[in-house]
Structures are given as structure tokens and as C-alpha cells.
Amino acid sequence: MSGKLYAISTGPGAADLITVRGARILGKLDVLYAPAGRKGGDSLALSIVREYLGEHTEVRCCHFPMSADSAEKEVVWEEVARALDAEVQAGKQVGFITLGDAMLFSTWVFLLQRLSHPECVEIVPGVTSFAAIAARAQTPLAMEQQSLAVIACTALESDIRQALAQHDSLVLMKVYGRFARIKALLDDAGLLDCALMMAEATLPGEQCWRQLREVSDDQPLPYFSTILVNKQWERV
Amino acid sequence: MSGKLYAISTGPGAADLITVRGARILGKLDVLYAPAGRKGGDSLALSIVREYLGEHTEVRCCHFPMSADSAEKEVVWEEVARALDAEVQAGKQVGFITLGDAMLFSTWVFLLQRLSHPECVEIVPGVTSFAAIAARAQTPLAMEQQSLAVIACTALESDIRQALAQHDSLVLMKVYGRFARIKALLDDAGLLDCALMMAEATLPGEQCWRQLREVSDDQPLPYFSTILVNKQWERV
The missing domain is CATH 3.30.950.10 (Tetrapyrrole methylase, C-terminal domain)
Known part of the structure; x- marks a missing residue:
């Protein structure tokens, strides 16, 4: 099976407002990347999807700085994009979760901009806030x-x-x-x-x-x- | 159990882009109202949700005229709103399905405007087109x-x-x-x-x-x- 990256929209907050597709994909992932607001902090997005995760899914929290310094932010986007690229190249089923809808005011698009293989990406839309x-x-x-x-x-x-x-x-x-x-x-x-x-x-x-x-x-x-x-x- | 009306957004078209909540509610309805574009015509919304419907759910297709004559449309909105009111008053679990999201460019809001008991209504949001x-x-x-x-x-x-x-x-x-x-x-x-x-x-x-x-x-x-x-x- 070849690697694939799913950007999964969690919806607005209630766990059952994720799509059926999103829930099904979460159950079969090898690894899930979850954005966290603060370093070492909890991820709201992760708390929303936890009940749908497969038993063997590895979870990696990644911290995106809220900094006004865009150079600092770009370094992190680049790092996470390279990590996602590497997982997909290794043949894994990879998820990245994002609050609300992935294509509206989401950090996800800064990663999408930087991915080497957009053809390996599936974006699962979600309910907006x-x-x-x-x-x-x-x-x-x-x-x-x-x-x-x-x-x-x-x-x-x-x-x-x-x-x-x-x-x-x-x-x-x-x-x-x-x-x-x-x-x-x-x-x-x-x-x-x-x-x-x-x-x-x-x-x-x-x-x-x-x-x-x-x-x-x-x-x-x-x-x-x-x-x-x-x-x-x-x-x- | 007291009656309740659920306005259920189907999402953009693929059956698995409905929310988990929407799918679960569809499985427990007594009666489902489905809008159809043409009189006697198929309902796209109904074809999206059919797989989630409970065995005993009664389906009623209702036709909303596309007419430019707003008096004609208002008569139909009023009729359907009265029918939904009556089902809820009879203690039923009633659904009304709507393409995309229920609150954006949807006929549903013309019904919502006319319902006698908005406190008995739950609107389930959906993925917009x-x-x-x-x-x-x-x-x-x-x-x-x-x-x-x-x-x-x-x-x-x-x-x-x-x-x-x-x-x-x-x-x-x-x-x-x-x-x-x-x-x-x-x-x-x-x-x-x-x-x-x-x-x-x-x-x-x-x-x-x-x-x-x-x-x-x-x-x-x-x-x-x-x-x-x-x-x-x-x-x-």
C-alpha cells in the first residue's frame, strides 16, 4: 500500500460533528499529527478525535508558535511538512487533524503549500464553526x-x-x-x-x-x- | 418521549461527508421529510442519506416549487411547516434533510421561520459545498x-x-x-x-x-x- 496523507477536519468541537469519512479514516491511520496550541500543551483537536483513533495509531503532537515573527513560523511549517513528506514516502497512512474546516483559517494550508507530493494528499472537509x-x-x-x-x-x-x-x-x-x-x-x-x-x-x-x-x-x-x-x- | 424535529444537513454530496451525529439521528427517526426538486422527482438529499435510515423510518418526499412566484412558494412552506408541527406534537422523532449546510441558501430556513415550536428543533450543521x-x-x-x-x-x-x-x-x-x-x-x-x-x-x-x-x-x-x-x- 502506498503512503497517503489525510488532512482531517474535526469540525467545530463536538466529537460527533466530524464527518463519517473523517471518523473512518482516523480508525486506520499509522500515525496522526495533532497541532497543539502551547508547547507540551493539550491539543483540542486531538481531544475531539480520540474516540475514533485506531488502537495502533501513533500520535505526535506538534507545536505551532503563535508568534508574530513569520520567519519563526515558517521554520516550523517547513519542519512539519518535511516530517509529513517522510512518513508518506515510507508508505504510511498519515493523518493531520485540524479544527473546523481544513481550508478556512487553518495552519494546515501552510503545510499544504510546502508538501512535495500533493498528489498523495486527501483533504477531508469539515463543518465550520x-x-x-x-x-x-x-x-x-x-x-x-x-x-x-x-x-x-x-x-x-x-x-x-x-x-x-x-x-x-x-x-x-x-x-x-x-x-x-x-x-x-x-x-x-x-x-x-x-x-x-x-x-x-x-x-x-x-x-x-x-x-x-x-x-x-x-x-x-x-x-x-x-x-x-x-x-x-x-x-x- | 416528546417529539423533536431534526434539520439534518447532508453535506455536499458524498454519503460519508455527512456528520456522525447526522448519521446516528437518521437511524432513529420515525419519519423523514425529504425535499425533491421536481414533483414526483428523485431527491438528491434522500439518495445521500438512504444508507443511514432506520428500517422503520417512513419517508415523505415534499416538492418545493422553483417558481419565481413567491406567494406560491409561501403556501408550500406554510403547508410543510404545519405538517412538521403536527408530527412533533404527536410525539414523533422527525427529520428534515437538506443539502450542504441547513443554514446556508437552504429552503429549510423558510420552514424554520414558520414553525410553532422552535424549542423542539435541533439543527445538525453540515459540510458546505x-x-x-x-x-x-x-x-x-x-x-x-x-x-x-x-x-x-x-x-x-x-x-x-x-x-x-x-x-x-x-x-x-x-x-x-x-x-x-x-x-x-x-x-x-x-x-x-x-x-x-x-x-x-x-x-x-x-x-x-x-x-x-x-x-x-x-x-x-x-x-x-x-x-x-x-x-x-x-x-x-
Whole structure:
């Protein structure tokens, strides 16, 4: 059997929101690479998939620095990409797990960019955090002719303002540490009353705020906090 | 046991791209409602989930008119919502399946708007068609500070032009019947060479075009055809 690398999306957090395909592949891997936020720290992605892992799968946690220094990050991406290449060349069935969907705001794409044999790669898509948030909040992402923008709150303020003005629905990711600023932008745009915020959707710590006007500017938020804006949604 | 309504996202098309949760719920339903494109026609959503259905699950196909007449559509939404309400009130475990993700461009939200007991509803999110396309094409949706717009090609031309100018990545859905116009807009925006088109991603009829410049304006396309634009993606 020739080697293959699977990039497996875990979905938003609840273990049973992974795809059937992802779960089946996890059961037959020789080795699984799991990203960990801090050196020696736990991997949330690993905790999601643990129940699906085969008995003989070796697990390797890899640490990606959150550093602003892109040279430092590139060294790590290059190292992990070479390690994945080597496993595949050795004929192994290799997995790399990634939170949410592998192709949206994921470290995985920096590895994909650097792999020597993309033809040996299969990417298993996953449920995005914002699809999970829309489901839990019973608030649609977009209907019919509407348009949806997915932006990170780390984007330029002018770009966020423009997107708020132009789209019917918006997903604002990476709110953590930026809530006061985003709340002010939503207020300026007249959108505070059609926005909601969720943290850790589908995980045991899930929280939802539907009245952002009443949320204090210094409200402590979990790392995975996202705002969903839908300008037109209402029950009939 | 009290009645419950599950809106179950099937994912993009391949049966094993449904979530583990969706598959498990399908196995325990009393009744499943499946949307069908044409009256008496087959339901693509039903063909995706058939293998997960319990032996005793009753299947009811419901036809939603594609008509431009919104009064006609509203009558059907109201009828189906009342039927779902009645099943739940009778204590049944009821499913409604929906292609892709239930909260994105789905008829499901028109039913959700009209249900009498949203507290009896659980929405199971799914893999969107565009996440599947990004995975199959090995082309990311967005990285780091980038922004993604998801728009329907039925939107106003001025809105499409604006989105093409402003976002790093774009998903253009509902290309069917509008390819020539969208190709011209992409060309005007200088984006023809960073766009790709996929039809029926993850289904047996999957097709991918990476050189849109060479695709003829009157190329016959399947109904589920989507264009993905990523202005910055390249291998290292």
C-alpha cells in the first residue's frame, strides 16, 4: 500500500460533528499529527478525535508558535511538512487533524503549500464553526440572493466597516481581545441589534450572547468567540 | 418521549461527508421529510442519506416549487411547516434533510421561520459545498487576515463587481445559466487566472475546470456548479 496523507477536519468541537469519512479514516491511520496550541500543551483537536483513533495509531503532537515573527513560523511549517513528506514516502497512512474546516483559517494550508507530493494528499472537509453557530443560534447564514462575508477581526478597521455596510450577513471570527472595538463598529453601523456572539459552540462551555448592547466592553471571552450578523432574519 | 424535529444537513454530496451525529439521528427517526426538486422527482438529499435510515423510518418526499412566484412558494412552506408541527406534537422523532449546510441558501430556513415550536428543533450543521470544493481542488478559502465572500450569481451585477474587488477569496454559487456573464466579470476584474470552477463536487459526476479562460461561454454545466476565487494562493 502506498503512503497517503489525510488532512482531517474535526469540525467545530463536538466529537460527533466530524464527518463519517473523517471518523473512518482516523480508525486506520499509522500515525496522526495533532497541532497543539502551547508547547507540551493539550491539543483540542486531538481531544475531539480520540474516540475514533485506531488502537495502533501513533500520535505526535506538534507545536505551532503563535508568534508574530513569520520567519519563526515558517521554520516550523517547513519542519512539519518535511516530517509529513517522510512518513508518506515510507508508505504510511498519515493523518493531520485540524479544527473546523481544513481550508478556512487553518495552519494546515501552510503545510499544504510546502508538501512535495500533493498528489498523495486527501483533504477531508469539515463543518465550520460558523455553520455550527448558525445551527445552535437558529439564525441563518444567508438566504436566496443574500451575500455572506467571513472576516477575521484582525482585518483592517476600514475593511470591516465596508463589509458591515455591504453584506446581508457576516461572520466575524477571532473576536478574542477585540470585542470592545468590534462592538463599537457594529453600533456605528446600526447593527448591534441584529448581531449575536457565541463562544465554544457545540462544546460543553458553549455560551451565547444575543443582546450585545448589554455585554460589557471588558467581558472576558474564551478564545473561540465569533459574532454572527444577519440583517434580515426574522420569524414570520 | 416528546417529539423533536431534526434539520439534518447532508453535506455536499458524498454519503460519508455527512456528520456522525447526522448519521446516528437518521437511524432513529420515525419519519423523514425529504425535499425533491421536481414533483414526483428523485431527491438528491434522500439518495445521500438512504444508507443511514432506520428500517422503520417512513419517508415523505415534499416538492418545493422553483417558481419565481413567491406567494406560491409561501403556501408550500406554510403547508410543510404545519405538517412538521403536527408530527412533533404527536410525539414523533422527525427529520428534515437538506443539502450542504441547513443554514446556508437552504429552503429549510423558510420552514424554520414558520414553525410553532422552535424549542423542539435541533439543527445538525453540515459540510458546505464550498468547503468540499476547496478540499477537492486543494485551494484554501481564506488564510490569516484574509476575507471570504460567499455570494450567489443571482445577485446584482454591481454587488458582484464590488465583492470581486474587495475580498481576497470568493465563492460564487449558482453559476448555472450565468457562466458567460460571470466569466466576463472575472475577466474585467483581472481574476480569471485565479479562479476555478467545480460541478457536483464529491459526487460521481464531479468536474473541475482550472482554466476558465478556455471554457466556452456556452459550456453546458450541471445545476450544482460553483466558482472559487483565491487571489493569493500559491505553493511555496
